[in-house]
Amino acid sequence: MSRNHKGSLIRPVPLPESASAPVVTPLSPSVVYSSDTPDALDAQYEGRVHGYTYAREGHPNADVVARRMDALEGYENGIVLGSGMAAVSAVLLGLLNTGDHVVGGNQLYGRSLRLMAEDLPRMGITTTLADPGDIAAVKAAIRPETKMILVEVVSNPTLRLADIEGIATLARDKGLLFVVDNTFTTPRGFRPVDWGADIVIQSLTKLLAGHSDVTLGYVAAKDPGLNDRMRVFAVTTGMTPSPFDCWLAERGMLTFDLRFDRAQSTARLLADHLAALPGVKQVLYPGRTDHPDHARATTLLGDRSGNMVSFELKGGRAEANAFTRAAQGLSFAPTLGDVGTTLSHPASSSHRALTPEGRAALGISEGFFRVSVGLEDPDALLGVFSTAVAEATGQG
Numbered sequence: 001m002s003r004n005h006k007g008s009l010i011r012p013v014p015l016p017e018s019a020s021a022p023v024v025t026p027l028s029p030s031v032v033y034s035s036d037t038p039d040a041l042d043a044q045y046e047g048r049v050h051g052y053t054y055a056r057e058g059h060p061n062a063d064v065v066a067r068r069m070d071a072l073e074g075y076e077n078g079i080v081l082g083s084g085m086a087a088v089s090a091v092l093l094g095l096l097n098t099g100d101h102v103v104g105g106n107q108l109y110g111r112s113l114r115l116m117a118e119d120l121p122r123m124g125i126t127t128t129l130a131d132p133g134d135i136a137a138v139k140a141a142i143r144p145e146t147k148m149i150l151v152e153v154v155s156n157p158t159l160r161l162a163d164i165e166g167i168a169t170l171a172r173d174k175g176l177l178f179v180v181d182n183t184f185t186t187p188r189g190f191r192p193v194d195w196g197a198d199i200v201i202q203s204l205t206k207l208l209a210g211h212s213d214v215t216l217g218y219v220a221a222k223d224p225g226l227n228d229r230m231r232v233f234a235v236t237t238g239m240t241p242s243p244f245d246c247w248l249a250e251r252g253m254l255t256f257d258l259r260f261d262r263a264q265s266t267a268r269l270l271a272d273h274l275a276a277l278p279g280v281k282q283v284l285y286p287g288r289t290d291h292p293d294h295a296r297a298t299t300l301l302g303d304r305s306g307n308m309v310s311f312e313l314k315g316g317r318a319e320a321n322a323f324t325r326a327a328q329g330l331s332f333a334p335t336l337g338d339v340g341t342t343l344s345h346p347a348s349s350s351h352r353a354l355t356p357e358g359r360a361a362l363g364i365s366e367g368f369f370r371v372s373v374g375l376e377d378p379d380a381l382l383g384v385f386s387t388a389v390a391e392a393t394g395q396g
């Protein structure tokens, strides 16, 4: 007999029996799980049977999302965590030791850069940033104590391509862990596992969940021992995701492929459309032949250039302000991967901490915008950009 049925005591009334099963994953917000006997608990802790004990250690909704992510990325036993940054932290803080050195891409996500610049050094872990598009620079950054190289495939916001093949070879030759943050590219655009990455990181907050209502991350290593170390570190430091966030993310993931394909096809149209507008100085889209890394983009991404388009408006801050005001119906918000198109202005947001000279070195002027293309009707979206560029620059 189950211990769970206790008449008038508080917990719990058993679920009604049903010969049929729900088609949607049930939401399981329970923090604690009860067992029948201490022996049953032993069996669980000793791994003879599978079971949950306490939600910080794991729960069904996180595991369901993790198995879906494993299938998409091609890894096994990946871990779902409370945010993309939790995944980055699980890799850097969970795997590196005092005295280790890590090489990072010089245009990584802002918080990843901060973690490397501010937090790792406190723990005696040193870092060097290098342009991941320049294999000689990456090679030059490696020291005897280097343990890891962390890169993103497509840089933010200039959409330059990392030399993934060169870095994978270098990491293999030197025995370094090769880590890829695949958030921008998504597993539909790029599969790090096929290019020799030892570890993949994903912020599900962006395209995978896709509706800007969930903060969630995923990390997976090829080596089961590394996975275990990250899992224990994440449980100890409390990086656990909320069951409801996992539930929402799974719901979003069901339409991920369709959303990616639609957003990408519109992004391609938008890139070509912007390039033809007199008020636009420059367009950056990996799928266009005028992109500085077009050949590498073709090798790495094929025709999956993604949903991100960057462009430079003619003029400065005044024109940029006029553009965001005129871009009716688009959210001016520094995120990406939402169902709606969002505009980001790096000079006033993600890259505001840099000096104007530092931004100029990366190619980010006051007129520079990054667009995360959403699911709007393509003609309507192109029309909004035409109107806003014309109003802001006086050049139709």
Ligand SMILES: *Cc1c(COP(=O)(O)O)cnc(C)c1O
Pocket: 083, 084, 085, 086, 088, 109, 152, 181, 183, 184, 203, 204, 205, 206, 215, 216, 217
């Ligand atoms: C957003 C983002 C992250 C961080 O993800 P959160 O879920 O916001 O913590 C990490 N890397 C990249 C490339 C991102 O775009």
